[in-house]
Amino acid sequence: MATLKAPSQPPSPSEDSDQLRKAFQGWGTNEGLIISILAHRNAAQRKLIRDTYAATHGEDLLKDLDKELSSDFERAVLLWTLDPAERDAALANESTKKLTASYWVIMEIASTRSAIDLIKAKQAYQARFKRSIEEDVAYHTSGDIRKLLVPLVSTFRYEGDEVNMTLAKSEAKLLHEKIVEKAYNHDDLIRILTTRSKAQLSATVNLYNNEFGNAINKDLKTDPKDEYLKLLRATIKCLTYPEKYFAKVLRLAINRLGTDEWALTRVVTTRAEVDLQRIAEEYQRRNSIPLNKAIANDTSGDYRSFLLALAGHDG
Numbered sequence: 001m002a003t004l005k006a007p008s009q010p011p012s013p014s015e016d017s018d019q020l021r022k023a024f025q026g027w028g029t030n031e032g033l034i035i036s037i038l039a040h041r042n043a044a045q046r047k048l049i050r051d052t053y054a055a056t057h058g059e060d061l062l063k064d065l066d067k068e069l070s071s072d073f074e075r076a077v078l079l080w081t082l083d084p085a086e087r088d089a090a091l092a093n094e095s096t097k098k099l100t101a102s103y104w105v106i107m108e109i110a111s112t113r114s115a116i117d118l119i120k121a122k123q124a125y126q127a128r129f130k131r132s133i134e135e136d137v138a139y140h141t142s143g144d145i146r147k148l149l150v151p152l153v154s155t156f157r158y159e160g161d162e163v164n165m166t167l168a169k170s171e172a173k174l175l176h177e178k179i180v181e182k183a184y185n186h187d188d189l190i191r192i193l194t195t196r197s198k199a200q201l202s203a204t205v206n207l208y209n210n211e212f213g214n215a216i217n218k219d220l221k222t223d224p225k226d227e228y229l230k231l232l233r234a235t236i237k238c239l240t241y242p243e244k245y246f247a248k249v250l251r252l253a254i255n256r257l258g259t260d261e262w263a264l265t266r267v268v269t270t271r272a273e274v275d276l277q278r279i280a281e282e283y284q285r286r287n288s289i290p291l292n293k294a295i296a297n298d299t300s301g302d303y304r305s306f307l308l309a310l311a312g313h314d315g
Contacts, residue, residue, distance in 0.1 A: 039309035088121035
């Protein structure tokens with residue numbers, strides 16, 4: 001359920017690339033023209049525009065955007081214009097360099113992308129950074145967090161809908177035993193989370209929630225300040241109920257003192273073509289305010305216009 005409003009008959013890539021070139025010329029950048037084009041083209045269309053722009057004007061569109069734009073608007077436009085796999089690679093690499101909570105974005109990418117999209121992101125990472133995402137994750141993390149994240153980014157999950165209920169029952173019991181024992185880093189617990197299909201995991205988590213008195217994430221809240229347990233809870237949420245996870249990331253980004261534009265931009269640009277509509281529904285259900293209104297209240301200028309356009313609300 002994407003929110004992106006791309007025209008069914010968009011102008012040709014050469015027309016779009018000429019218009020973008022025009023937006024950069026003259027006395028000031030025409031930000032409105034950039035938004036009207038890029039915020040209404042899907043990933044395949046944006047790639048064609050980039051290729052055409054390079055062929056026609058001999059320049060890299062991303063470099064020209066980088067020169068012409070600034071601050072949060074620039075970051076949002078650049079992330080959006082990237083191919084989704086390149087974007088994931090850039091976000092993952094950037095997050096390994098951040099001083100705090102660098103592993104959240106890695107977990108998000110590993111847990112919410114399809115098996116094929118995760119492979120494409122890893123290929124893009126290797127092409128751009130000449131290292132594997134696994135080695136960078138292993139290098140920048142340690143202890144239990146590393147023990148969870150490395151297999152999470154290394155996995156190739158089965159994508160089908162089939163569910164083995166006998167297995168779900170035995171693994172729900174196994175998860176419960178380990179959590180009761182506070183063996184949160186147990187090999188079997190990590191194996192289940194990092195290898196089972198999302199359909200299988202959802203069945204296991206539902207059985208756990210129904211049979212053992214508490215939801216699994218409630219049982220994992222024994223120490224709310226423990227970073228590994230926080231990551232474990234977020235991983236389970238990402239794998240089984242991603243819109244709930246992203247709605248919370250957005251709430252925390254918007255409701256803090258001073259918006260966390262880094263998180264807000266990341267969620268809107270990575271989910272606009274995937275499930276931002278479902279995330280918006282979840283957000284409104286939990287916060288009693290439409291997501292587009294929350295974004296509009298908390299941002300301004302071209303940055304606001306661009307995010308709202310990606311969220312399907314121009315103006």
